[in-house]
Amino acid sequence: MTTAMTIPIRPQALTPTQVPVTVDADKCIAHKGCTVCVDVCPLDVLAIDLSKGTAYMKFDECWYCMPCEKDCPTGAVRVEIPYLLR
Ligand code: SF4
Numbered sequence: 432m433t434t435a436m437t438i439p440i441r442p443q444a445l446t447p448t449q450v451p452v453t454v455d456a457d458k459c460i461a462h463k464g465c466t467v468c469v470d471v472c473p474l475d476v477l478a479i480d481l482s483k484g485t486a487y488m489k490f491d492e493c494w495y496c497m498p499c500e501k502d503c504p505t506g507a508v509r510v511e512i513p514y515l516l517r
C-alpha cells in the first residue's frame with residue numbers, strides 16, 4: 432500500500448484589501464526597480480506586480496516581523512498586526 436504525499440498549498444492572497452500587509456500604490460517605487468520589501472521578507476510572501484509596477488502581498492502568510500514596513504524607502508508598506516499579537 433502506498434501513502435499519498437500531501438503537498439501543502441499556500442493560500443493565495445486574492446483580495447489585497449483583506450491581507451495583513453498592504454502597499455500604498457502611490458508611494459511604491461517598484462516601477463523604478465525597488466524590491467526591498469520582497470528581498471527582506473523571510474517568508475517570501477511579497478511580490479512585485481509587473482503590470483502595475485507596485486509590490487503586493489502574494490501569499491497570505493506573515494510573521495509580523497516588520498522589516499518590509501521598516502525598510503521600505505518610501506513608507507509605502509503597512510503591516511496590520513492582529514489585535515491579539517499587539
Ligand atoms: S520597499 Fe516599498 S517602494 Fe520598494 S517595492 Fe516594496 S513597497 Fe515598493
Ligand code: SF4
Nearest residue numbers: 472493494496497499
Ligand atoms: S511582516 Fe515579515 S513576514 Fe510579514 S510580509 Fe513583512 S517581512 Fe514578510
